[in-house]
Amino acid sequence: MKNIQAIRGMNDLLPEQSPLWQYFEAQIRSLMRRYGYREIRTPILEQTALFARSIGEVTDIVEKEMYTFEDRNGDSLTLRPEGTASCVRAAMENGLLHNQTQRLWYQGPMFRHERPQKGRYRQFHQVGVETFGMNGPDIDAEIILLSARLWKALGLFDHVTLELNSLGSLADRRVYREALTAYFESHFDLLDEDSRRRLTSNPLRILDSKNPAMAEMLAQAPQLLEYLDDESRAHFAALTDLLDAAGIAYVINPRLVRGLDYYSRTVFEWTTTALGSQGTVCAGGRYDGLVEQLGGKPIPAVGFAMGIERLILLLETLDLVPPESQRGPDAYLLAVGERAEREALLLGENLRDALPHLTLQVHCGGGSFKSQIKRADKSGARLALILGEDELDQGALGLKFLREERDQETLPRDAMIERLKALFR
RNA sequence: GUGGAUGUAGCUCAGUGGUAGAGCCCCGGAUUGUGGUUCCGGUUGUCGUGGGUUCGAUCCCCAUCAUCCACCCCA
Numbered sequence: 001m002k003n004i005q006a007i008r009g010m011n012d013l014l015p016e017q018s019p020l021w022q023y024f025e026a027q028i029r030s031l032m033r034r035y036g037y038r039e040i041r042t043p044i045l046e047q048t049a050l051f052a053r054s055i056g057e058v059t060d061i062v063e064k065e066m067y068t069f070e071d072r073n074g075d076s077l078t079l080r081p082e083g084t085a086s087c088v089r090a091a092m093e094n095g096l097l098h099n100q101t102q103r104l105w106y107q108g109p110m111f112r113h114e115r116p117q118k119g120r121y122r123q124f125h126q127v128g129v130e131t132f133g134m135n136g137p138d139i140d141a142e143i144i145l146l147s148a149r150l151w152k153a154l155g156l157f158d159h160v161t162l163e164l165n166s167l168g169s170l171a172d173r174r175v176y177r178e179a180l181t182a183y184f185e186s187h188f189d190l191l192d193e194d195s196r197r198r199l200t201s202n203p204l205r206i207l208d209s210k211n212p213a214m215a216e217m218l219a220q221a222p223q224l225l226e227y228l229d230d231e232s233r234a235h236f237a238a239l240t241d242l243l244d245a246a247g248i249a250y251v252i253n254p255r256l257v258r259g260l261d262y263y264s265r266t267v268f269e270w271t272t273t274a275l276g277s278q279g280t281v282c283a284g285g286r287y288d289g290l291v292e293q294l295g296g297k298p299i300p301a302v303g304f305a306m307g308i309e310r311l312i313l314l315l316e317t318l319d320l321v322p323p324e325s326q327r328g329p330d331a332y333l334l335a336v337g338e339r340a341e342r343e344a345l346l347l348g349e350n351l352r353d354a355l356p357h358l359t360l361q362v363h364c365g366g367g368s369f370k371s372q373i374k375r376a377d378k379s380g381a382r383l384a385l386i387l388g389e390d391e392l393d394q395g396a397l398g399l400k401f402l403r404e405e406r407d408q409e410t411l412p413r414d415a416m417i418e419r420l421k422a423l424f425r
Numbered sequence: 426g427u428g429g430a431u432g433u434a435g436c437u438c439a440g441u442g443g444u445a446g447a448g449c450c451c452c453g454g455a456u457u458g459u460g461g462u463u464c465c466g467g468u469u470g471u472c473g474u475g476g477g478u479u480c481g482a483u484c485c486c487c488a489u490c491a492u493c494c495a496c497c498c499c500a
Contacts, residue, residue, distance in 0.1 A: 008491070060498055064426075082500080114498060115426075116491095126500060194497075210496085258499090269500095280500060307500030336458065369458040377460040388458060402460070 009114070009122030020312055023325040027153050028107065028127050035146050037103040037129060042086040044109060048076040054085035054290055056261025058201040065112040079111035082260070083128040083305055084287070085294075091132060092296045101133035107308075119278030119310045129284070130303035132291070137235050140266045140286060140302050141242035147270060147282055147304065148248050154311070155320045156272075160281060162248065163269045165256035166236040168228040170264055170289055176227040177203060183221050190217045207255040223254045232265055239266060258283065262290040266302065274317050275310060282306035328380020329359040330424055334372040336388040341366055344387055347397075347413075351385075354417045358424055360385075377402055383423075385416075 006012060013021060032039065048068050055062050067079040080086050083106050091097050091104065107127045114120060129146065131139050144162065151157040167173055181203045184191060191199065192214060195206045207218060228236065243250055250268075258267050267285035275281075284304020292298040315321055333351075335344030348362040361379055363372050369388065376384040386398030397416040399409045411419055 005491075065498080110500080112499080115496095116493090117495085118493070120499075124500070128500090205498095208498095260499095277495070277497095278499075283500060305500055310500065334459095368453095370456085370460080371452085373458090373460045375460090384460080386459085390458080398459095400459070408459085 007122065009116035011121060011123070017312075019325045020315065020321055021308070023322060024154075024308065024312060024315075025107070027150065028105075031146065031150050031153065032105045032129075035103070035142070037105045037146075040087060040090060040104045040106050041108070042080075042083075042090045042106065044080050044111075045077050046080055046086055046089065048078040050085050050089055050294070051078055051081060054088065054260075054262055054294060055082065059261060061112060061260070065114055067111045067113060081112045082110055083108070083126055084130060084260075084262070084290070084303060087128065087130045087303075088290055088294055088296075088301070091130075092291065092294065097132050097291065097296060097299050101131070103129075103131050105129045117278065119275050119307070119313055121309060125308040126305045127308060128303060128305040130301060132301045133299055134302070135300045136266070136286065136302060137239035137242060140235075140239050141246070143284070143302060143304055144243065144248065144268060145246055147306070148246075151270070154315060156311075156314060156318070159274060159314065159318060160270045160272050162243075162250040163253040163256050163271060164240070164243075164250045165224070165253055165267050166228060166232055166265050167224065167257065167263055167267055167285070168232040168265060172227050172229055172232060173204075173224075173264070176222065176224050179222045179227070180204065180207075187217050190214060204257040207257055218255070224257075225252075225254050235265055258285060262287040262293065264288050268304070270306075272314055274314060278310060280307075281310050281314060326380075328382075329361045330381065331358065331360050331383040331385050331420070332376035332379050332381035333360060333362045333385040333387065334369070334376060335363055335366075336369045336372060336386075337392075339392055340387045340389065343392070347387060350413075351417065351420070355420055355424065358420060373400075 029039075048066070051066060052062050057063075061081050066081050068076060069078075071077050087104060087106060091102060096102050096104075105128065108125065109123050110126050111123055113122060116122060129143055131143065148157065148162075151160055168176065181199065184195070184199055184203060184206060188196070188199075190213070191206070192209070192211050195209060195211075195214065198206050204224075206214075207221065209218065225236075240250070240252075253269075256267055256269060263285040265286040265288065268283065269280050270282040271279045272281055273279060282304055283306075284302070286300070286302045288298070288300045290301060331351075333344055333348055335341045344362055345364075348360055351358060351360055361381065363375060367375075373384060382401070382403055384398075384400045384402055386400060388398070390396075391398055391410065394410070394412075396410050396412050399411070399416065399419065401408075409419070
């Protein structure tokens with residue numbers, strides 16, 4: 001019989017890895033609380049139309065990467081490929097956007113049917129931030145500062161670069177798009193196959209191409225920044241002023257365009273060179289038109305999303321995994337002999353009652369003294385608590401330090417509880 | 426979706442057209458109740474899967490699945 005395997009590109013998170021994820025998630029929760037952002041959780045399934053209408057019909061995500069299927073009613077459903085659309089839908093549907101501002105964040109799995117690669121999986125996880133009702137540029141700057149604070153907390157700040165651009169208003173982009181299309185058509189012979197295909201569907205993305213044969217032609221192409229109206233220009237200038245004042249370095253990348261249609265004005269990416277070809281670790285921007293596009297009243301919005309797998313990978317690559325994230329339990333209770341085995345479980349309960357902060361692993365399944373103390377060592381515990389025949393006869397408990405040069409102690413149980421309280425205050 | 430590389434023990438990897446090995450791990454012992462070092466002994470495999478060639482395939486061929494890398498895409 002063939003063993004069933006996990007779906008391609010979808011990974012199990014194993015116990016060895018989960019402490020690092022929990023550490024990362026704890027950093028996120030604390031960061032969001034400190035900036036006054038509140039968590040929102042939405043279903044991972046949505047009506048297909050939500051993504052088609054928000055991300056854009058002619059984007060790669062919608063055209064060929066979504067997990068779309070019919071449910072038993074014949075409705076077309078899609079596993080969310082990103083978080084913004086769901087967040088906007090939920091905020092609209094629940095009245096969160098009515099005459100008020102919102103600062104929201106979310107975290108969870110996203111799904112895209114791409115060819116798996118390092119830092120790119122079919123089920124992957126994002127943390128996203130979305131804000132509504134604020135025109136910026138102060139809020140644009142705030143979310144960038146928030147992300148910068150996270151990099152500092154994780155020790156990543158010196159390993160990431162902030163790239164910045166403005167896509168202007170939708171009107172700006174329309175004009176620019178025409179100029180750009182005209183330019184590319186006049187250099188049609190230099191375009192590669194992909195670019196020719198995009199010429200009609202999404203010409204801005206041609207600017208992103210890494211094809212060296214096109215590099216010079218792209219460098220000469222009209223620049224979006226020159227097509228910005230006064231308002232967008234002022235917005236962008238104010239944002240860069242705020243970042244300058246906050247001491248956040250950035251690189252203006254006029255060819256930074258995002259793959260999702262809903263962005264306008266500010267777009268940014270945090271990138272790293274340490275992860276190979278999947279170097280974007282966090283990206284986002286302003287999407288003032290999206291709420292209206294989805295049927296709501298027009299309301300400005302900015303947000304970003306970061307890829308958790310990529311950030312975890314980056315922490316590991318740069319050896320920034322904090323040692324305390326993989327610490328074992330405080331104590332490991334061994335029970336040698338039949339009488340002790342019978343009592344250990346209840347003794348464990350008593351200890352947990354008396355010491356609410358103690359992390360205690362109780363040995364189950366018997367075995368020799370030697371094998372049990374080996375387990376205690378392997379568990380990573382700081383202490384071994386020893387319950388054997390001798391200790392039982394004395395109503396006592398032994399305490400051995402597994403990581404420190406200290407004498408072993410044997411104390412009556414009540415005294416041992418006080419001793420442990422002192423050790424794990 | 427395109428191109429390339431790789432799939433052998435739980436892990437990291439050797440290996441041969443006559444159906445397999447090392448190190449680590451794990452278990453036991455040296456040490457009747459003391460781990461992390463040492464020594465001794467032991468367990469572990471549909472050689473990714475399905476076909477084909479062959480007297481015989483883990484090895485050669487084809488397909489397929491998976492992983493990795495680049496393109497692409499994007500977080």
